[in-house]
Amino acid sequence: YSGPDIMHLGGFVDFTFTQEPQDTVTVRGGTLQLDCQAQSDPVGAALTITWRKDGVLVSTVVDERRQQLANGSLLVQNVMHSRHHRPDEGEYQCLATLEGLGSIVSRTARVTVAGPLKVVVPTESVSSYLGDTALLRCEVSGEPTPIIRWQKNREELPMAFDPDSRLAVLPSGSLQVSRVQPPDSATYRCLADNPGSTRTGTDAELRVLPEPGVSRSVQFLQRPSRVTALLGTDAVLECSASGYPTPSIQWRRGEELIQSCVTDDDSGSYSCTATNKNHNITAHTELSVLVPPQFLNYPTNTYAYESTDIELECAVTGNPPPTVRWMKNGEEVIPSDYFQIVDGSNLQILGLVKSDEGFYQCVAENSAGSSQAMAQLLLRERSSGGVALPSAPRDLVPVLVSSRFVRLSWRPPEETRGPVQTYGVYYSQDGVERERSVNVSEPESLELTVSNLKPEESYSFRVVAYNDVGPGESSAPLRITTKPDLQVPSRVESLRAEALSPTSIQVSWEPPTQPNGPILGYRLLWTESPSSKEQSVEVSGLNFKMEGLNKFTEYTVRVLAINRYGPGTTSETISVTTLSDVPSAPPQNITLEVVLSRSIKVSWQPPPRSTQNGIITAYKIKYRKTGRRGDQEAIEPNNFWYLFTGLEKGSQYSFQVAAMTVNGTGPVSDWYTAETPENDLDESQVPDQPSSLHVRPLPNSIIMSWTPPLSPNILVRGYIIGYGVGSPYAETVRVDSKQRYYSIENLEPSSHYVISLKAFNNAGEGVPLYESAVTRSLTDPIDPSEDDLFHLFDKYPTPMPDTSTPMIPPVGVQAVALSSDSVRVSWADNSMTKNQKTSEVRYYSVKWKTSYSTSGKYKSADTTALSHTVTGLKPNTMYEFAVMVTKGRKSSTWSMTAHATTYEAAPSSAPKDLTVISREGRPRAILISWQPPMEANGRITGYILYYTLDKNMPIDDWVMEAISGDRLTHQVVDLNLDTVYYFRIQAKNAKGVGPLSEPIHFRTAKGVYMCLTSDQNLLFFMYSFSPIGQMRPPHGSATPQKNSNLLVIIVVSVGAVTVVVVVIVALICTRRSSAQQRKKRASHSASKRKGSQKDLRPPDLWIHHEEMEMKNMEKAPSVAPSGHDSPIQSCQDLPQVAHSQSESQIGSKSSHSGKGWMLLRGTRGKMMIPMDSQPSNTRK
Secondary structure, three states: OOOOOEEEOOOOOOOEEEOOOOOOEEEOOOOOEEEOOOEEOOOOOOOOEEEOOOEOOOOOOOOOEEEOOOOOOOEEOOOOOOOOOOOOOEEEEEEEEEOOEEEEEOOOEEEEEEEEEEEEEEEEEEEEEOOEEEEEEEEOOOOOOOOEEEEEEOOOOOOOOOOOOEEEOOOOEEEEEEOHHHHOOEEEEEEEEOEEEEEEEEEEEEEEEOOOOOOEEEEEEEOOEEEEEEEEOOOEEEEEOOOOOOOOOEEOOOEEEEEOOOOOOOOOEEEEEEEEOEEEEEEEEEEEEEEEEEEEEEEOOEEEEOOOEEEOOOOEEEEEEOOEEEEEEOOOOOOOEEEEOOOEEEEOOOOOOHHHOEEEEEEEEOOOEEEEEEEEEEEEOOOOOOOOOOOOEEEEEEEEEEEEEEEEEEOOOOOOOOOEEEEEEEEOOOOOOOOOOEOOOOOOOOEEEEOOOOOOOEEEEEEEEEOOOOOOEOOOOOOOOOOOOOOOOOOEEEEEEEEEEEOEEEEEEOOOOOOOOOEEEEEEEEEEOOOOEEEEEOOOOOOEEOOOOOOOOEEEEEEEEEEEEOOOOOOOOOOEOOOOOOOOOEEEEEEEEEEEOOOEEEEEOOOOOOHHHOOOOOEEEEEEEEEOOEEEEEOOOOOOOOEEOOOOOOEEEEEEEEEEEEEEOOOOOOEEEEEEEOOOOOOOOOOOOHHHHHHHEEEEOOEEEEEOOOOEEOOEEEEEEEEEOOOOOOOEEEEOOOOOOEEEEOOOOOOEEEEEEEEEOOOEEEOEEEEEOOOOOOOOOOOHHHHHHOOOOHHHHOOOOOOOOOOOOOEEEEEEOOOOEEEEEEEOOOOOOOOOOOOOEEEEEEEEEEEEOOOOOOEEEHHHOEEEEEOOOOOOEEEEEEEEEEEOOOOOOOOOOEEEOOOOOOOOOOOOEEEEEEEEEEEEEEEEEEEOOOOOOEEEEEEEEEEEOOOEHHHHHHHHEEOOOOOOOOOOOOOOOOOOOEEEEEEEEEEEEEEOOOEEEEOOEEEEEEEOOOOOOEEEOOOOOOOOOOOOOOOOOEEOOOOOOOOOEEEEEEOOOOOOOEOOOOOOOOOOOOOHHHHHHHHHHHHHHHHHOOOOOOOOOOOOOOOOOOOOOOOOOOOOOOOOOOOOOOOOOOEOOOOOOOOOOOOOOOOOEEEEEEEEOOOOOOOOOOOOOOHHHHHO
């Protein structure tokens, strides 16, 4: 029933985003800005913008790097990013709030930090017959996709396509050399560039062989691969073939030969067929078009009354099918008893309450994008306005109470004040503020059944009579408790689970003893430990085989029976673990350390836990000497390292490691190579000065610790310690080269000592390092400088010791770097006496921090062993370590510090402040500058610059330029005019390349495309493409997509004995005589070949063939498909651009071309694009 609206509270507000944050790739140390703006109509309540990251409110107070601008944009300065700490990477959303009305949330913007490039397949040398086609491959992966450029004998090859050139860089990055000639025999290499990284490929030789003139079978140089493209973007299908005689190429879509415009839907199967008179071969591929979500039906603004039910509609389409979720005032709606998803993706709200008012968004997402539609819900109040309404119905009583429904009856009100139109029953569950309502179907009915209740729950019911004016007084509430649901099945019996294999478990059970009717089936539920995410499956029988499980993983299983009343009582939960298997991944972080001229230490970390597939019992290490056949093996059952001794000096050895379980040996790692030196460490010169010296004074002693000289190639045989009052040479002590600490004893209290330390070998003594210290007085039990020397005490205070017997700190602390992020710390404990009881429990605390740190903040770890491997450290960084022993409530002081420097690693941040500057007077050249990365992790040896026209292209397709040394500027030349380029850069050191910087863009000076036709006319091309129309709901916002039609350019490349490039320009022109145009082409063709005018790169619209006859198409003129004004509206024929005759003496004039381009567009005019060449003898 819907009575008259007596009082209207507020109206709908048009509340939308005018700008939403977009997906962004940033770089470490850079600046991140995400934009967000919203507007409301009418403008009334105050509008505020807040930000969320990964669902959590972003605070600009806690992190000073984050700042919200006045326009709502979020600014993050000095982006932070490391292996274990990535506070700025994630998913961002902005929340727009109208005070007192509600909120809406923007699309989710993904912020990522660029990664390094990786060479997937190195370029290999190839041999090609004279006049044939050669293909040099270059496959580099990374984010963003790099631009590929090529060098010939270290000289840059032009990137722009020249119709007269025999060299072309394909979209995949491969270099195609057509009509191979003797000068093509050279060394080639590819360079991959993106803004954050540069990779230089291996050198490859192109060898030119004499053409024997013998028939060769047709073979593919480049097969077409599966392509997935976003609606409105370009997609390229490559196909290249070679053989003798020259093969021709045909493309088919399904069974249909492609020789003209295709339908708007370009998704489907394509085949490329290469044919000559002796052979034919075919390759197939798929093109998939991703379509972002589009709304078929969207929610609308809705008025409703309290206690009623409503349904907000939302229907979407897209490819792949989108997922739909609902948001209320910026928070995701969690399905419950009162908020339910029905009919696919509609939102149903039961028993409306005042707090349900607000803005609701239907958010649809798939891999192609996201869209959202918004509706506002307002609740109205009913008011009598002083008119007569019915009194309360009388004698409300339950007629029947069941476990899931209640039947009520009542008597009419004493005063109806007019005919009763209907009765409404309102009910609510105890503990739930939300009240629902249901009306009787007939006005005179005095009974109603309320269904869909829960067993053993208490509900309150009341009834209201309605007349012509509206609802009257409510009856007194009636409280009813539903009955227990005793009709569902009891628990199943004899539940058993047994692991059959590493990936499967067999579960079986017996039927329940009390089925309470026919059993319709069973529900098996299982949980994978420790994720606790429960999954289920419906089963018809008494057993089920769980397959596709994780290896050596514990699962908990339970089963319940189902009858017509619903699921019964669940069984007890049992646990079962899948069987173990061989590891599915090799060990990680493998490092090689050349210890001596005949020893190499191999270290590693276990495989990732999810790939161990059991308990690791040992590690198998294979090794071999370079140039020698056969491998040797070693087994290490306990440690994460193995020392190979007795090797040959000056030799190169390769190592690989595999993990073992009781089931066998897992996959081996890559080969890692190290070379033993010709001789042991240098002893022809004295050692350098020790790199550091620390002293700690006590009343009668001074404890000193040091780190060795920085030169690792000079042999150190020991250290000479000198000390004395006022002089460092009164007493001297010699210690071993491995020692890093010493305690000078029997000193006088309160005395000033000078201490010297120098390294020595057989060549002599090195330069000393000096330090001074004042021993404590006997009355001073606490070292006054302890806070300065050992900042650790502030954060990790030493427990109060037992003063009767103080603990002795660990001695002989040594630190040895194992990798770029780990150091092994070992020590001795002299406080353990010979009579030490094994029952006495003691443990050791290890603390560490960077040596240059001034904050005094340490990290720590506890262990019961006499060594500990510290992981998660920064590369190429010196750390200091100290150890403390604790037994019961007694603890020692901290030991002397030991130092170690981690190995170098590839840079973990990108170069900063990438800037592009134009060059005055040189419109095709620019100057690029940058700053070094924040985390170089070693000495920078060079940079790799990438640039492209499309920042969404794979990094493999970006142009790459390598920059050696530590230069911070670079000049890029020969760019296209009036073109937007995107730039990224990455740093490299001896260990590899770092992540890519955030893309920046720059537009070069303006220019136009020019092409000289066969009749000496200079043609100018200007392109404009119509956007694909998209549905947009009036209350939603859609993710912007590329404003262009789906364009599929099929690149056909055929190598042949004789390959002549003919450029056909597809121009939409006014109708003219075909015969006259052929005359013009014939008369001006030669003059073009003789001219010195250099053609600029033609647009991608062109189609290249060697020989082609242009025929009139007797069709009515068609309107240009673009929504923009077109200078020429119809086409009768396709004028041909003049071309050069092949210089090759092999083959015939009728041979087909090895290259061709085909245009496929979603919205097209009637233009024929012939795909096969015509014999030259047809042209006279």
